[in-house]
Amino acid sequence: MSAKPRVVVVGGGIAGLSAAFRLQQAGCETVVLESGPPELVGGRMATVDVRGFAVNRAATILIHSYRELIRLIAAAGLAGEVVPGNDLFGLVRGGRVDRVRLGSRRQLATGGLLTSFPLGDIAKLLRDYRRVRPLLTPHDMSPMAAADFESVHQYATRRGLRPETLEYLLDPLVSGLCLGEPEEVSAAMPFVFLDVILFGGGFFTSKEGVGFLPKGLARQLTVEHHAQVTSVEERGEEVAVSWHRPGEAEHLETAAACVLAVPPPQVPQLYGQLTAEQREFLDDAPYARSIHVAFGLDRPTAERAMLVQASRVEHPDLCAFVLEHNFSPQRVPEGTGLVMTHLRGAWSDRNWELGDDKVVDHVLAGVRRMGILPELERHTTMTHIWRVSPCLIGRRPGDYRAIARFAAGFDPRGRVQLAGGDILGHSTTNSSVASGERAARNLVARLRTEGTLTPERR
Structure with missing residues (x-):
């Protein structure tokens, strides 16, 4: 038998892989149980090959301020796969695209984007941002409870912001982060998004897409794919995890500890040793579903921005366009383009069963209406539709206070730890990495206290 304490990680998204990697570094024997196939390792951070294009499943943007994620890339020996990314951002307004470089606060202040809004509104937003910035932590947003008492629309009304500031600045910030609406x-x-704009420090990517990180971690770990977990139970000094795979008998894993890195509503289905309050919090996770479309082009676009966002005034359904070829030419085959188009969560929810052809037609009609990205109609060689559910967390008024209560009631010394940006934070890659590493630290501390994991073992 192995002298190393065994830890089972349920879920092969970036949070689960991060936890497993750090636990393995600390000297644990880890196994990751992932319900999906190998090509989707990383979950929403997966990248797949579609007719020669590396198409991201959901996550697309990596930022230099993502410190936990960058440290993980280095620790996993993957820094050589990183390439710098373009930081030119565009906002559709009145049939044109206003552009600014997000990596430079000086250019933000003078480049025409923020200066196109009323100066008094920008001053109010920056004052309020400075007040809440110390509360922004990637792994646990509990401190934001102090600023969580109204919706975006209510905030704009209370602060006396002009309608154009709400519709052309705050609305894109909200839809870009969670596909949600300012009223909700x-x-x-x-x-959170304003912090990225002001202090993100620019962007980076990989020629393999964002999936280079989960794939690189998975190569260094034991990952069981198509493994459907049915229960996780603490039994005294061990945790029992039951799972099955098609065509195989039921498996029972016994371990010293477990990390549950699955979407919050799945946790109560697997782990019955929760309080009623904990179960209610996890069941009530405010997710948006997402239908988004990748367009592979036979040439790059005339548009130079790497990210273009649209207010609902410009289009009620389309909210963002990620131009992967503008991140870096290495992201696509030479001489081609790749554009990921994102629809608002409300539209995706209403049209979840809509046929692929009609989804594509709706997107094309939208870009035609806005007068942008004509290459989508004239030079498309590939389309690929993703339907991701659950996709992004959109925190409602009062949710941060609920996060604080849940965090205060969950035992950081327990044998079962939860991981995922969606638990206590937001649906970002860095929040997920930070959450997975926090779960790993908690378990390492527990196992060392018990004497089953020594500080010398690495």
């Missing part, structure tokens, strides 16, 4: 989302959320 907590006023705390736009400041």
Whole structure:
């Protein structure tokens, strides 16, 4: 038998892989149980090959301020796969695209994007941002409870912001982060995106897409694919995990500890040793579903921005366009283009069963209406539709206070730890990495206290 304590990680998204990697570094024997196939390792951070294009499944943007994620890339020996990315951002407004470089605060202040809004509104937003910035932590957004008492729309009304500031600045910030609407989302959320704009420090990518990180981690771990977990139970000094795979008998894993890195609503289905309050919090996770379309082009676009966002004034359904070829020419085959188009969560929810051809037609009609990206109609050689559910967390007014209560009631010394940006934070790659690493640290501390994992073992 192995002298190393065994830890089972349920879920092969980036949070689960991060936890497993750090636990393995600390000297644990780890196994990751992932329900999906190998090509989708990483979950929403997966990248797949579609007719020669590396198409990201959901996550697309990696930022230099993502410190936990960058440290993980280095620790996994994957820094050589990183390439710098373009930081030119565009906002559709009145049939044109206003552009600014997000990596430079000086250019933000003078480049025409923020200066196109009323100066008094920008001053109010920046004052409020400075007040809440110390509360923004990637793994646990509990501190934001102090600023969580109204919706974005209510905040704009209370602060006397002009309608154009709400519709052309706050709305894109909200839809870009969670596909949500200003009337429904907590006023705390736009400041998360504003932090990226002001202090993101620019962007980076990989020629393999964002999936280079989960794939690189998975190569260094034991990952059981198509493994459907049915229960996780603490039994005294061990945790029992039951799972099955098509065509195989039921498997029972016994381990010293377990990390549950699955979407919040799945946790109560697997782990019955929760309080009623914990179960209610996890069941109530405010997810948006997403239908988004990748367009492979036979040439790059005339548009130079790597990200273009649209207000609902410009189009009620389309909210963002990620131009992968503008991140870096290495992201696509030479001389081609790749554009990921994103629809708002409300539209995806209403049209979840809509046929692929009609989804594509709706997107094309939208870009035609806005007068942008004509290459989607004239030079498309590939389309690929993703339907991701659950996709993004959109925190409502009061949700950050609920996060604080849940975090205070969950035992950081327990044998079962939860991981995922969607638990206590937001649906970002860095939040997920930070959450997975926090779960790993908690378990390492527990196992060392018990004497089953020594500090010398690496």
